[in-house]
Amino acid sequence: MEKADAAGPTALGLVVHPSADVRDSVRTITDWATSRSVPVIGRDQDAGRLPPEVATVPDDQFRARIKGLVSLGGDGTMLGAMRLVVDRPVPVLGVNHGNLGFLVEVTPATLEDALARLVADDYTIETHGCLVAECSSVRPLRTDVGFNDFILARQGRTGTVSIDLSLNDQQYGYYRGDAVVVSTPNGSTAYNYAAGGPIVSPSAAAIVITPVAPMAGINRSIVLGAGDRVSLHVAADSVPVAVNVDGTASAELAPGDVLSLRMDEDAAQVVRLAAGTHANRSRIKLSLLDLPLRRDQLLELIPEELRPNGSVQPIQDRADAEDAGR
CATH class of the missing domain: 3.40.50.10330 (Probable inorganic polyphosphate/atp-NAD kinase; domain 1)
Structure with a gap:
């Protein structure tokens, strides 16, 4: 720079x-x-x-x-x-x-x-993909790019979101429930995961669609290729749909509106100075999501300056002794 x-x-x-x-x-x-x-x-x-x-x-x-x-x-x-x-x-x-x-x-x-x-x-560049949206609504999207996810949800506590799904101009089914989450691989550990969707490796070129509290229609996650074109049609029997992009309010859709999404795989360049440290932080993130790590694997996540004598071994020995005494 x-x-x-x-x-x-x-x-x-x-x-x-x-x-x-x-x-x-x-x-x-x-x-x-x-x-x-x-x-x-x-x-x-x-x-x-x-x-x-x-x-x-x-x-x-x-x-x-x-x-x-x-x-x-x-x-x-x-x-x-x-x-x-x-x-x-x-x-x-x-x-x-x-x-x-x-x-x-x-x-x-x-x-x-x-x-x-x-x-x-002395750094590397980590490329991040994003979802790019187009909307048929007369009300423009305030945010049309999402690096984590697009969420289409009901605004109140009554009624259901009803949305027809088309992929590459072919209709594939419909959703009826509280919300629909469309996420990137990096965003897959957010609302997508909370709704029961899969965690997708950031190295994968993919789009994930996950229904939230489905009542009818498609009730499982769908993993698509990065080149697929996704169209979400708000059905006539749907309540108004709030569109949230990366945690920010973007628009409100009415029945008849269509939100189209595509993946841009090379949308951002994130500077990485220590790939190993960042990978370690990602492991902590996954452990917070209740993914199983063995005790020694968790101990490895402790920063060196916090380890006794710069090693996890004393902590491991105490943990083994506690397990033996149970």
Whole structure:
């Protein structure tokens, strides 16, 4: 992310959490960028949360001028940053100012080291796919790109969502229940999993559709290829359908409306500095989803600095003794 030729994008973009205190990280970034004559810009909507030396511009100019992007927040902020540059993917580095983040990799304490590695090109790019939507409704989608999932759900506590499914212009059945979740592999561990859907490897090129509390019609998950075209037709007997994209409200559909989805497999470039650490964090995520890990496998997830003598063996010995005494 060093300064590029003046004819091309040269700036480092910042996307910040709407409420978390990210001032120290912003200062670290601006000091680093100033020492290398790299301009730093933000979005107009974040002007009140950025210092005066960070110029803010409209989103269209922001996308055109940045060579790389830093997201300061949690996974939600990171997803928003990725959606922002989906039409012109640039490397996105996530700095965790939230709780347990799975997309964001860097902590504020390690941000300076991360920036140094970016200068040295000591990182890899992890490509993320997304779902891209088109809608026949006269009310446009507020968000038409989802890196985790699209959820079509009833708005209240009464009535059912009734939706006809078409794949590649061929009708395949219908859903009737509380909601329908369409997810990417990365999003498969979210609402899709909570609704009984499968966990899909992020390396798979796939789309997953899972019904929530089905009353009739299709009652199991369907795993599709990334090249399949999905159309969801809101049936005449359906209640109004709220569309939620990556946790944000996007639209309300009425009977007769059609939401069409396709997969863009190369929609975002996420910076990875330590693939092993990120993989370990993913294992923790899976253990939180009650997937079975053996005791020694769980112990391996303890950071080295928290292990007695830098090893899990004393903990393992105590665990074995406890098991023997039962």
